[in-house]
Amino acid sequence: xxxxxxxxxxxxxxxxxxxxxxxxxxxxxxxxxxxxxxxxxxxxxxxxxxxxxxxxxxxxxxxxxxxxxxxxxxxxxxxxxxxxxxxxxxxxxxxxxxxxxxxxxxxxxxxxxxx
Amino acid sequence: xxxxxxxxxxxxxxxxxxxxxxxxxxxxxxxxxxxxxxxxxxxxxxxxxxxxxxxxxxxxxxxxxxxxxxxxxxxxxxxxxxxxxxxxxxxxxxxxxxxxxxxxxxxxxxxxxxx
Numbered sequence: 001x002x003x004x005x006x007x008x009x010x011x012x013x014x015x016x017x018x019x020x021x022x023x024x025x026x027x028x029x030x031x032x033x034x035x036x037x038x039x040x041x042x043x044x045x046x047x048x049x050x051x052x053x054x055x056x057x058x059x060x061x062x063x064x065x066x067x068x069x070x071x072x073x074x075x076x077x078x079x080x081x082x083x084x085x086x087x088x089x090x091x092x093x094x095x096x097x098x099x100x101x102x103x104x105x106x107x108x109x110x111x112x113x114x115x
Numbered sequence: 116x117x118x119x120x121x122x123x124x125x126x127x128x129x130x131x132x133x134x135x136x137x138x139x140x141x142x143x144x145x146x147x148x149x150x151x152x153x154x155x156x157x158x159x160x161x162x163x164x165x166x167x168x169x170x171x172x173x174x175x176x177x178x179x180x181x182x183x184x185x186x187x188x189x190x191x192x193x194x195x196x197x198x199x200x201x202x203x204x205x206x207x208x209x210x211x212x213x214x215x216x217x218x219x220x221x222x223x224x225x226x227x228x229x230x
Binding site: 050093108 | 158160162219220221222
């Protein structure tokens with residue numbers, strides 16, 4: 001069964017550094033999302049992406065964040081200058097194509113630790 | 116106001132018993148979808164079940180069923196014959212409007228299955 005993949009599974013970085021989180025959505029999907037989950041809290045929406053542009057973004061998704069689909073398969077989330085409060089699990093999701101009920105398929109997540 | 120409310124932060128259930136996880140939602144959009152996801156200790160988000168606002172029948176997927184009470188804005192998850200492997204965090208979530216819109220999550224219920 002096709003699945004969303006994410007790399008790396010765990011990233012440790014120093015405050016102020018740039019990080020790029022990578023995702024490979026399911027190949028025939030058209031809609032892409034990033035969510036984050038701070039430890040012990042609920043999952044929060046960050047951004048949705050369709051047709052090579054952002055469809056919607058939350059107030060969390062400020063100028064420090066950007067997303068890109070550099071080629072036909074990858075979908076990346078960049079944090080320009082990480083802060084301690086960016087430490088969280090980041091989930092990529094994709095939907096569309098033949099997905100039943102536009103179900104969003106989640107990747108396994110990248111745990112980002114900012115020191 | 117909370118869009119998704121899960122009032123049970125934690126539950127303990129004996130193995131093989133049925134368990135009901137509560138979820139209420141708030142929306143003025145007539146078109147919406149309701150989801151349940153399972154998050155084991157490993158961290159990934161596993162889709163369990165979906166209910167559309169216009170679906171006439173309650174959704175079922177194996178041991179999972181969704182008790183959808185539209186007038187009460189309630190979407191409880193029922194797990195029949197619980198197993199030790201069901202121990203996890205369970206999130207209720209909602210998507211308003213279009214099928215590609217973001218998903219809003221509740222705070223989750225941590226379920227512990229006792230042997």
